[in-house]
Amino acid sequence: MSRPVANLLLLLAALIWGSAFVAQSTAMRDLGPLTFTGLRFLIAAIVVAPFAIREHANRSLAPLTHGQMLRFTGLGLVFFLAIALQQTGMTVTTVTNAGFLTAIYVVLTPILGLLAFKERPHAVVWPAALVTLAGIWLLGGGGIDRLNAGDLLMIVCAVFWALHVCLLGGMAASSGRPLTLSAWQFAVVGIVAIVPGLILEPVSLQAIAAAGPEILYTSIFSGGLAYTLQTIGQRWTRAGDAAILLSSEALFGALFGALLLGERLTFAGLVGCMLIFLSIVAVQVVPIIGWSRLRARIRMRGA
Template sequence: FRPEFSRSNLPGVLLAGGFLTVATNLQQLGLRYTTAGNAGFITGLYVILVPIFLWLVWRDPVRWHSFLAAGVAVVGMLFINTGGALKFATGDLYELAGAVFWALHVIIIGIMVRRMNVLAFSIGQFTFCGIVNLVSGLIFEPFQITNILSSGWALLYAGILSGGIGYTLQAIGQKFSPSSDAALILSLEAVFAALFGYLFLREGASTSQILGYALILVAILIAQALRPTPTEPQEINEYSSSGN
């Protein structure tokens, strides 16, 4: 099996890889100066940024139920990550900038997977992201082989399962789903994190976190229940008005 790749799609693939690179690095940089709870919540703001950008830049028709669902999901993430109380720190600005690039990454995926082979797209964006991060890491970070070997299994898991397989499945899903809905579904990451944390680490959940999980599930139901009918492949032409 050979994934098809066209040179005309190269700029879009590189753009996706660039967005992914900037988003991940801003997220990691922000974590040095803020709490994990703040980082999780602010990063999750891409859920509501996606429909806003689609409307502002691509003139995608405003779907009020998408904004309603995204707003409910954002409140849910606030309860999950911060317990409902958000104290701002210096690193939050990095996380907010990262949320912008996460939103752009979701949007560019939605555009490119309708133009080209999904596997070719995924290979291209991961290759670009990997090369840029490798070069920048060698330049700006101390290289210690012992640290890499000691974290080998975690790196393999993050690179292959969480990164390679996870983002490829996301691209496949976005081929058949509007980007605003995809961003909302991706917010379920917090729910699954809690589930697996309980199953494998025996971590409990506070009342505010349980409320947050419930709100995210409600947001998903809002997005699906209020979706216009029929749900024909209109999403395939989601960005046609922009000339893309």
Template sequence: MSRLQANLLLSLAALIWGSSFVVQQIGTGNLDAASFTGARFLLGSLVVLPFALRQFLHVQREVRAFTLRDGLGIALTGSVLCVAAALQQYGILRTTVTNSGFLTALYVPMVPILALLVFRKKPHWSAWPASICCFVGTYIMSGAQNVVLASGDLWVISSTIFWASHVLLIGIMVQKTEAPLVVACGQFFICGILGLFLGQYLESPDLNVFAGALTGILCMGFFSVALAFTFQVIGQRYTPAPDAAIILSSETVFAALCGAIFLGERVSDFQLAGGLLIFGGIIAVEILPMLKTARILS
């Protein structure tokens, strides 16, 4: 797969996620954050499972043997994903779709910083100005001076450090295992089990509450988890984590547009300019590294 194809997959994931903010706000019924997170990710793991098993057998036989460290890495990735998704879901239920989309994008500038400080991985220089462009663009998309932080916004903000860590862990695990579908399915399963366990302990939902949120669980489990998160994992095998985070930040644009279409949240010309700034950052991280490679080859 080429880097361009991988980036297109990441963009498609962002489109699905941006659209799913609406479902996350209105499609959960009375089901609370941890239980909803667990149910949708467990469903996603079941959807991907047949493909993951096939890839596992292929890699195990012809590429490399899986180790205990691989399993522990996938478990850690799924645990971080569970915390990020649950905190975000809890916040989304207590704020607007536009605000939640903007605040989630705070993880974008965190990714190159964490990559440098924790993993000693220096990103391409274009990641820094592109991250700033994406962050400023999401601020504009949110309505800039009209943003008023509520309690739900603080929960969404707290999820961003875990989203940034998750992007980095995905990049590490798909490179190490060479099995993106196995990584995807494994992290979904861990996230699902942890979410349902925490939900039972903290929220104690009954079956009727799950039934009331069934449409949202099915929609999010299939599209947001099984498709979009799997697209992310596959795409990050060929795209560096900081660049992937910038591309995925376009979910902010799609969240605002879907909020306007389905929930009546208005998007001004000024906010649309913020969307263009985000796409400018995405184009920069796509083109600038390619120009450097072209000069070396010539």
């Protein structure tokens, strides 16, 4: 798969996640975050399982080793911690703080990739990551409320999101089984979330039925489809690039909020959307045409 196609898959995943913001928020009226997360990802695992079984039947692939199974499980636990910390933090902090502090993973991902995994991102990723973070800050209103314990959870959550992005591409590439990896990590998240959810949170069949449409949408589309697109796409692109592309979830979330809920962006929000869009374009275009050719084109236009 070519890098542009892989990056297009990541953008499509971010678009689907952005469309699911409404469903994720309304589901919390009927279910607790752990129960909702558990049901969502168990269904996502079931949806992806037939494709993973078909992939497993490919005789050209080497059988999964015990080491790979352990690494898949570890990735699922990292994934769960990121989601659980985010959901817990959102019960204490504001939506504005949660969105901005989680987005720190955009900057943390290339740093972590370089320090821990010796993955050198293209030079354009560093300024693009900072511009993306600024765009998300403006999209959230251009402000931040007084920090509390929930905000600390969001910062730790951002570290786990960055770790997940860094680990995912390498595991998908080394195993050659992106669909199996997706189903495996979904199952881990679903099991680890549903057990404490059923114990600690109030739940009933009526509540599950009431949240049924949201559960199905977030499990099939933003869960099974979008996260699998991420797994496939990250086989062919760098972690730093992937973080910036996936961060467009905030941009798409704002657009779907305007379309579906009648929300209106402020001028600062529009500027934030533009900054995120420009960062995405820069990450795609600059590595292709090269710094020198880009500077030459700018000088020609200015002449």
